[in-house]
Amino acid sequence: MILTGPEITHQYEAGRIIIEPFCADQVNPNSYNFRLGTALKVYTDEMLDVRRPNPVKELAIPEAGLVLEPDRIYLGSTVEIMGSDHYVPIIRARSGVARLGLFVHVTADLIDIGSINQWTLQLHAVQPVRVYPGLLIGQVTFWVPQGDVTLYAGKYQGTRGPQESQIHRDFLAPTGVVI
Amino acid sequence: MILTGPEIIHQHEAGRIALEPFCIEQVNPNSYNYRLGPVLRTHRGPVIDALGEHPVREITIPDEGVVLRPGQVYLGTTVERIGSDHYVPSLIGRSSLGRLGVYLQVSADLGNLGAVHRWTLEIVVCQAVRVYAGMIVGQVSFWIPSGDRLPYDGHFGRFSEAVTPYPDLLTAGRRPARRGARR
Numbered sequence: 001m002i003l004t005g006p007e008i009t010h011q012y013e014a015g016r017i018i019i020e021p022f023c024a025d026q027v028n029p030n031s032y033n034f035r036l037g038t039a040l041k042v043y044t045d046e047m048l049d050v051r052r053p054n055p056v057k058e059l060a061i062p063e064a065g066l067v068l069e070p071d072r073i074y075l076g077s078t079v080e081i082m083g084s085d086h087y088v089p090i091i092r093a094r095s096g097v098a099r100l101g102l103f104v105h106v107t108a109d110l111i112d113i114g115s116i117n118q119w120t121l122q123l124h125a126v127q128p129v130r131v132y133p134g135l136l137i138g139q140v141t142f143w144v145p146q147g148d149v150t151l152y153a154g155k156y157q158g159t160r161g162p163q164e165s166q167i168h169r170d171f172l173a174p175t176g177v178v179i
Numbered sequence: 180m181i182l183t184g185p186e187i188i189h190q191h192e193a194g195r196i197a198l199e200p201f202c203i204e205q206v207n208p209n210s211y212n213y214r215l216g217p218v219l220r221t222h223r224g225p226v227i228d229a230l231g232e233h234p235v236r237e238i239t240i241p242d243e244g245v246v247l248r249p250g251q252v253y254l255g256t257t258v259e260r261i262g263s264d265h266y267v268p269s270l271i272g273r274s275s276l277g278r279l280g281v282y283l284q285v286s287a288d289l290g291n292l293g294a295v296h297r298w299t300l301e302i303v304v305c306q307a308v309r310v311y312a313g314m315i316v317g318q319v320s321f322w323i324p325s326g327d328r329l330p331y332d333g334h335f336g337r338f339s340e341a342v343t344p345y346p347d348l349l350t351a352g353r354r355p356a357r358r359g360a361r362r
Contacts, residue, residue, distance in 0.1 A: 048308040049308065050311065107271045107283045107284055107317070108272050108277035112208040113209055124280060124305050145183045146182050150184055152207075165278035
């Protein structure tokens with residue numbers, strides 16, 4: 001089951017959903033709109049490798065906007081710190097953004113229960129597109145889980161701003177697995 | 180409703196979810212991590228005909244990995260056999276791969292009730308990236324359905340290797356007898 005907008009507001013007021021800052025104007029009939037933060041990161045190597053750290057450089061989106069180019073992944077983040085210990089969040093673009101050919105995640109829409117962060121957005125433009133800080137870029141939905149809850153305690157917990165992939169750590173762990 | 184990780188374990192133990200092989204360390208708070216199998220297939224030819232034959236080239240990922248390049252789709256498979264007669268699977272990538280610009284499927288995340296197999300992954304990259312066989316690349320979640328069930332009689336759920344649509348599969352109103360169906 002998916003929460004309606006009024007239920008998201010109710011659960012936010014009850015402290016069971018975290019959205020900071022919360023703005024009633026950003027509540028939709030069954031989701032909440034989130035904003036794009038100012039900071040972006042891009043990888044500096046042409047060739048990426050999952051087994052090693054891939055160096056990044058940080059960009060700031062100026063007020064005049066910044067053009068995202070195709071064939072490159074840009075890491076952004078939500079302005080809002082979001083998450084829940086009680087509901088499973090799923091993120092996606094707003095359709096107004098999708099109509100510009102801009103992906104806001106790369107097949108990673110499902111957030112773990114207990115993951116409370118400024119969420120990293122994986123921005124991928126099909127055509128060049130100019131984006132601006134604070135853009136209402138995506139929306140989050142909240143879903144009712146079934147079963148006992150184990151909260152997220154993974155490597156991206158508590159992060160602020162865009163976070164590059166830490167997958168190389170998988171290859172360091174003796175078990176081969178880091179969640 | 181979506182199953183939590185502990186509930187996925189419980190339902191796997193009860194035989195109501197197939198995840199084989201199963202590894203407890205691959206359980207997340209509300210999903211299960213799957214691994215990338217060793218074989219990739221790519222389309223040959225400059226234009227893919229939606230109703231035609233699809234000749235493919237096969238790549239076995241060597242120990243040193245393989246570099247995926249933008250501009251084409253790589254068909255991979257999960258190491259695990261995944262499915263359920265009781266819960267609807269949804270299969271996506273991990274955020275650690277998404278952060279490198281690696282798509283694990285192409286807007287086709289929804290599985291069918293009753294299809295139990297090694298799932299085909301549609302891998303697309305934004306930038307060139309080296310990947311390795313056996314690495315954890317994505318996650319599958321399970322959802323509680325409502326309503327009567329139809330038995331699974333689809334095509335792809337009978338295959339455990341990455342296959343393309345046979346000619347005419349995508350034509351409305353035609354549902355040929357199962358051709359070459361095998362697990």
